[in-house]
Amino acid sequence: MTAGTLAAHAEGELNLYSSRHYDTDERLYSDFTEATGITVNRIEGKADELIARMQAEGVNSPADVLLTVDTSRLSRAKDAGVLQSVDSDVLESRIPSNLQDVDNEWFGFSQRARIIFYDKNDVANPPMDYLSLANPEYKGMVCHRSSSNVYSQTLLASVIENHGEEAATAWAQGMVDNFARDPQGGDTDQLRGIVSGECDISVANTYYFARAMRKDVSGVSSDIEQIGWIFPAQDAEGAHMNLSGGGVAAHAPHRENAIKFLEYLTSDQAQHYFSSGNDEFPTVESAPLSESVAKLGEFKADSVDLSAVATNLPAAQRIFDTVGWK
Numbered sequence: 577m578t579a580g581t582l583a584a585h586a587e588g589e590l591n592l593y594s595s596r597h598y599d600t601d602e603r604l605y606s607d608f609t610e611a612t613g614i615t616v617n618r619i620e621g622k623a624d625e626l627i628a629r630m631q632a633e634g635v636n637s638p639a640d641v642l643l644t645v646d647t648s649r650l651s652r653a654k655d656a657g658v659l660q661s662v663d664s665d666v667l668e669s670r671i672p673s674n675l676q677d678v679d680n681e682w683f684g685f686s687q688r689a690r691i692i693f694y695d696k697n698d699v700a701n702p703p704m705d706y707l708s709l710a711n712p713e714y715k716g717m718v719c720h721r722s723s724s725n726v727y728s729q730t731l732l733a734s735v736i737e738n739h740g741e742e743a744a745t746a747w748a749q750g751m752v753d754n755f756a757r758d759p760q761g762g763d764t765d766q767l768r769g770i771v772s773g774e775c776d777i778s779v780a781n782t783y784y785f786a787r788a789m790r791k792d793v794s795g796v797s798s799d800i801e802q803i804g805w806i807f808p809a810q811d812a813e814g815a816h817m818n819l820s821g822g823g824v825a826a827h828a829p830h831r832e833n834a835i836k837f838l839e840y841l842t843s844d845q846a847q848h849y850f851s852s853g854n855d856e857f858p859t860v861e862s863a864p865l866s867e868s869v870a871k872l873g874e875f876k877a878d879s880v881d882l883s884a885v886a887t888n889l890p891a892a893q894r895i896f897d898t899v900g901w902k
Contacts, residue, residue: 589615590833593630594643595623596820600853607849608840614833623649630658635827640834643822646726648733650682650821651886659823662835670842670860675819678883684819685841686850687857688781689877690731691815692806693767695776702777705809706735706816707743709777710750718751719766719775722759723896727781731816732895733888737880738813741891749899759902764788768795770803781818782872786855790868807875814876820856 594601597620605616619626623644630637630653642653653659659681667676667683675684692709694702699717703709709718721728736744756775761768763784769775772795785805788796796803807815822841824834840846847863850856855868895901 588613588833589617590830590837591638591640592616592618592643592837593626593639593641593825594618594620594822595626595649596643596645598854600849603853604841604846604849607845608837611840612833612836614836616837624652627653627656627658630825631656633827637825637827638829639825640828640830641822641837642825643820645818645820646730647819647882647886648726648730648889650677650819650823651889653823654679654681658826660826660828662824662838664835664839666839666842670839672859672861672879674879674881675821675859676883677823678881682821682823683838683842684821684859684882685838686820686847686854687859687877688783688818688820689807689815689857689872689875690727690779690781690818692808693770693778693780693785694804694806695770695773696802696804698776699804702804702806703808704806705812706731707739707747709779710747710754712750712753714754714777716754716756717776718754719756719769719778720751720759721761721763721766721779723893723901727763727818728759728896728901729889729892730818730885731779732892733885734816734878734880736888736891736895737885738878741895744892745895745898748895748901752899752901764793764796767803771795771799782857782869783855786866786868786872789871790855805872807873809878810876813880814878817857817877817882819859819882820850 630639661680671683763780766778766780828834842860844863847858847860851869852866
């Protein structure tokens with residue numbers, strides 16, 4: 577199941593285009609094959625490259641399923657016309673309605689909460705919600721990723737959906753005013769910034785922190801007791817959730833196999849792999865959590881419809897440009 581030339585019309589196969597880069601996903605594919613006899617042929621790449629490839633391949637595309645990370649990329653795939661609507665009682669019943677596309681072109685299979693982290697030694701009163709990150713009292717204290725990052729884009733799109741474009745613009749401007757440094761690096765770098773003292777407060781997805789609790793992550797794990805965390809907006813909308821999800825390719829040559837694969841990803845077994853293998857939250861409510869994820873504690877998740885959030889992505893980019901969020 578390695579990248580290579582895909583056989584577009586062979587029986588008993590599934591051609592998967594995936595931008596998920598986690599070794600632990602191998603267990604998902606091998607167990608699916610063991611349960612169904614369907615061989616998974618995989619092409620891996622960056623999400624935008626895979627979407628462009630599917631567009632270029634057109635009706636001759638061998639892709640059956642696209643898996644990718646973040647609502648913005650799932651929305652991008654839909655807008656590019658590379659996905660198709662599917663009817664599945666399993667997907668409809670297992671995946672909450674706010675975590676699937678309104679037209680059933682994509683579905684969320686795992687989640688990550690995007691939350692606030694802070695230096696317990698230096699921050700006596702950490703912000704308790706996203707909007708408070710922009711308060712003047714945190715000037716020069718906040719680290720965040722760049723505006724080109726999909727996690728940043730979807731978070732701002734969510735703020736727009738929950739609070740309106742005017743409030744979202746004021747929030748983005750306040751964030752820029754409060755930056756301790758120019759936006760840079762990945763989520764792990766935001767956590768490292770707290771340990772190094774460059775940042776007092778940062779925003780990152782939970783699975784980066786849970787991973788650092790579970791195994792050694794350079795620059796984080798050895799001083800992880802220094803880092804506190806807040807699930808934001810627990811008295812309001814709740815913590816913002818990022819999705820990892822996918823859909824059936826528009827011209828899938830093995831459409832029925834593709835649907836079977838997506839349905840398999842909602843099984844308790846597969847959902848547990850997402851949690852235990854990559855420290856993610858399942859989207860199926862009955863699925864068990866891994867020990868590392870459970871350590872983060874219970875919280876209220878934002879139940880906003882992510883299809884609605886996706887429609888705000890162009891407005892989010894305009895706001896980033898307006899306030900000079902690099």
